[in-house]
Amino acid sequence: DADVTQTPRNRITKTGKRIMLECSQTKGHDRMYWYRQDPGLGLRLIYYSFDVKDINKGEISDGYSVSRQAQAKFSLSLESAIPNQTALYFCASQPGQGAEEQYFGPGTRLTVT
């Protein structure tokens, strides 16, 4: 089984709709992250959480919100989707700081029409 799972894998939605992307990890990691990937722009950090009670904004948090429901679950919401939020979204988890590897999910491809 995959260590980091994301649902849905693909989603098409209309402008103005609220949607939620979900992420679960089975590795017992404290740290979780949400990124978006756009061609030519690499990975940009949206939000991150270092433990269940900790939520931090990343580089591009406007228009997004998150919820850390449990150590294993970290969901990303788009309150009112807009076309320029069309992107590939990745969730990742990490045990802690230092040389610890970030484990990435397979990604959610979101299209906002």
Next chain:
Amino acid sequence: GEDVEQSLFLSVREGDSSVINCTYTDSSSTYLYWYKQEPGAGLQLLTYIFSNMDMKQDQRLTVLLNKKDKHLSLRIADTQTGDSAIYFCAASPGNTPLVFGKGTRLSVIA
């Protein structure tokens, strides 16, 4: 804050060596990483180097770190078509999230 730069494209012939370069700005970055993203997949850690090291070798991969110039490189020996992917450089400036470069798309020509 930290800024990580890398070229966007590299094309090599099968069997040649590939060298992907990266520069970073924050000298306090303790660890520097190379991640690989294959088509349709998430990122996977290839290797990392601690800032007090100059070089790290792992099979076909060699990482070189010039801390003075804040320059990191990844060399892939005997590049194969299966190495075609996007390679991301990332830096860890202390107890903060990784900062990723924009990724270098490596194309291997058979």
